Amino acid sequence: MATIYEVSKLAGVSLATVSRVMNNNANVSDATREKVTRAMTELGYRPNSIAQSLASNCSNSVGLLVSELHGPFYGPMMSGIETAFRKQGKHVIIAAGHSNEEREQQAIEFLISRNCDALILHVEAISDDYLIELSKGKTPFVLINRYIAELSSRCIILDNVKGGYLAAKYVLEQGHTDIAYISGPLWKKDAQDRLTGHKQALAEYNLSFNEQLLYQGDFMEDGGAAGFQYLHNNGPQFTALICANDEMATGAMATARECKLKLPEQLSIMGYDNVFFTRHVYPPLSTINYPINEMGRMAADWVLSNVYQKNTPPLQTLFEPELIIRQSVLTHPQ
Amino acid sequence: MATIYEVSKLAGVSLATVSRVMNNNANVSDATREKVTRAMTELGYRPNSIAQSLASNCSNSVGLLVSELHGPFYGPMMSGIETAFRKQGKHVIIAAGHSNEEREQQAIEFLISRNCDALILHVEAISDDYLIELSKGKTPFVLINRYIAELSSRCIILDNVKGGYLAAKYVLEQGHTDIAYISGPLWKKDAQDRLTGHKQALAEYNLSFNEQLLYQGDFMEDGGAAGFQYLHNNGPQFTALICANDEMATGAMATARECKLKLPEQLSIMGYDNVFFTRHVYPPLSTINYPINEMGRMAADWVLSNVYQKNTPPLQTLFEPELIIRQSVLTHPQ
DNA sequence: TTGTACGCGTTATCAG
């Protein structure tokens, strides 16, 4: 592999000059620039990015931590991020945290030890304190789907109370009044917010929230299944079920069907996230759109702007949810 | 950030010795090892992985190229790969090729320019010739889901003709004789193989393959939809439809339902891949399992073994498909 | 067992 040194010899210039033309930096006369580029192509020269990193103290890599590499939610997010970075010649190193505090911490340390210039984190288990502490370190990071007041400018989030509100309002508009709710783990901010929005809508309709119709799930399929089972057996009657995310809605649908309920005739179901497979379940699931792809891209833009000083479109940290109507919610016969 | 130099000073030893204890390499007396480690923790020393890479000519990074970062198929694959590598302190750089020849090439060049020690490629559009040429370069790579005779030992593949055979056989066993088939793009080896297996099963049942019941799809949802539409309007009658992958099966199901067919009563449908959402469609889709997660892990083991000389479990390049029975195929009434 | 000295391929700081 040719080095900058050989190029300089062949072009009859110094190392510094070659470096200059590579980086389009200082003023170089067209003549010498020409000589150098010719030498480069002749030798098939390729810069050694590692040497560049060492010398410039910039690895051009950003670490991306998600809970799972599979899972319908993270794919579009990674996709938006990778696309944005590759256009700029940065590369992304991925790691999975598995929603587990220790593993999330390990992943972060791993990414930092890899000399990432910045981190994009979608973490769930790690504490606010840890992140606040981390923010004092030298590796900058953005948070997706997590709000910490002290770090607010680096938090890219969805307006979850609005989302919860939209879901409930839509169901209410269809005439339902007995509405069950399977929430996420309520120690999570997003789960709380969605529930808050839900209650707001109820209040607008002068309906009081019935604690008997609440089940705290885990954002996973099994939680939805268990939730439906529990509510079906122990709770009061309900004609609609709102789940705090699509996976739980899916689990609930499967279990409801096992209980011989006809969907959506005997039970309207509403999800949240608009994960791609919601179109394919039966009946197609009405849900709330979570623009995770755009949010990923925005996280990338944040890094591009704040770490690499690139020009980017204006940054935005709060995103809006949107109602997606399909066929899983029926008008309630009066 | 402390460097090896400061550690050596504090420990009262030379740079080389510090380096030695870091790499557990040469013989170092317990006493000095002790001194050094103490100095390291006291300074909170962290090795600079970039400097290590430059000096050792090993970046400890492997490039992973998939078609899409989203999409149900690649998630489990990336997951298996990332897990295997992180255990060994290697990191994975991801890139998306978008099933497009030019972009796949760009991605490969990008990864190579990033000094990856090895590449794991799931490519679709790139030519065999390009890959054979690439194999002469200095960056080793493995191929997933692609067979090239000249590169056979680095091809990790599924026995697709067997998979095609299993799918057809199962449907035949249920008494169907009029079976439509939506294939993948037939210039792709895996699409061909699946169809070959399909025909084999038919032959075993003394049934001749009816070209009228074949539609060439694109492995995507729309292809399945178009395929069903076409076969439904133009083809002979059929009581079962086998699709060469789950996405097309999903598209076909949606369209069949739009055509007022009751599923699975009026049409049995079979998929291929066992992508995770097949459990959630309605009716739950019978399909062929593609152990992509394991295959990803195997690709990682290949790299660990061949590039990093780590001990790994025995390598395996050919994987077996498996029949997954759910509820989308009904016994055909005689 | 330990230390010296050089090399890895660039960038960056000065002079000129």
Next chain:
DNA sequence: CTGATAACGCGTACAA
């Protein structure tokens, strides 16, 4: 506009 030359932080023959 261009050229020396010193970092960058570490691995590794080679010598001691």
